[in-house]
Amino acid sequence: MERPYDDIRENLKRIRETMAQAALASGRLPEDVQLLGVTKTVPPDRINAALEAGVTAIGENRVQEFLEKRDALHLEGAGVHLIGHLQTNKVSKIVGLVDMIESVDSVRLAKAVSDASVKSGRVTDILVEVNIGREEAKSGVFSENLEEMLEEIRLFPGIRVCGLMTVPPILETEKEKRAIFSQMYKLFIDIKGKNRDNVLMNVLSMGMSGDYREAILEGATLVRVGSALFGRRAYPPR
Numbered sequence: 001m002e003r004p005y006d007d008i009r010e011n012l013k014r015i016r017e018t019m020a021q022a023a024l025a026s027g028r029l030p031e032d033v034q035l036l037g038v039t040k041t042v043p044p045d046r047i048n049a050a051l052e053a054g055v056t057a058i059g060e061n062r063v064q065e066f067l068e069k070r071d072a073l074h075l076e077g078a079g080v081h082l083i084g085h086l087q088t089n090k091v092s093k094i095v096g097l098v099d100m101i102e103s104v105d106s107v108r109l110a111k112a113v114s115d116a117s118v119k120s121g122r123v124t125d126i127l128v129e130v131n132i133g134r135e136e137a138k139s140g141v142f143s144e145n146l147e148e149m150l151e152e153i154r155l156f157p158g159i160r161v162c163g164l165m166t167v168p169p170i171l172e173t174e175k176e177k178r179a180i181f182s183q184m185y186k187l188f189i190d191i192k193g194k195n196r197d198n199v200l201m202n203v204l205s206m207g208m209s210g211d212y213r214e215a216i217l218e219g220a221t222l223v224r225v226g227s228a229l230f231g232r233r234a235y236p237p238r
């Protein structure tokens with residue numbers, strides 16, 4: 001008989017196996033790559049089942065949705081990342097409630113996160129979102145503007161720049177997927193090599209359900225997996 005949440009446990013096992021193989025193939029250890037369970041539109045009972053099964057960090061897209069679900073989540077010891085587009089007027093609601101904001105895509109937003117963090121006496125870990133595929137409909141900075149942005153935001157006292165995040169275009173072939181992730185990795189290593197104060201470059205967040213294996217093969221340290229873990233989303237995220 002199927003027990004409730006068996007699907008999540010089985011999916012998790014499969015994802016971890018794929019992740020471990022890809023990590024080893026890229027010359028790293030399985031524990032060098034972190035899994036973020038993406039929980040947008042997923043109800044709290046299923047999120048809790050994933051946490052119980054060993055998922056150590058979750059990613060939510062929308063501030064409002066996270067605030068609504070938060071009290072029902074068993075988050076003891078688990079990390080929470082904000083991964084969706086963040087408006088500056090929502091910043092003060094989320095700072096202090098998440099461990100990392102992955103989707104910082106402008107100096108203005110970085111400043112807002114820093115200001116809110118300083119005000120509440122903390123430093124917030126952030127990633128800068130890069131629009132690697134230069135897609136009009138997507139947020140993220142273009143790679144040629146990244147250095148200038150980092151020079152500016154690294155001086156903000158309320159944030160720590162931990163790395164880069166990207167949502168690449170949807171591509172069909174393994175070769176195409178790997179090529180774009182490889183571009184991101186080069187950018188990441190380039191910036192890391194410059195060793196700027198307050199720009200750590202320890203986290204490279206890339207890869208989702210359809211391409212996390214390729215992302216790890218090309219150097220991702222964090223993959224954001226939703227539907228492969230929880231099943232198809234019942235309703236589209238707003």
Ligand SMILES: *Cc1c(COP(=O)(O)O)cnc(C)c1O
Pocket residue numbers: 038040061083084167208209210224225226227228
């Ligand atoms: C929804 C989402 C994911 C996960 O997508 P899946 O294809 O369901 O794994 C990852 N990152 C971001 C930014 C997302 O919005």
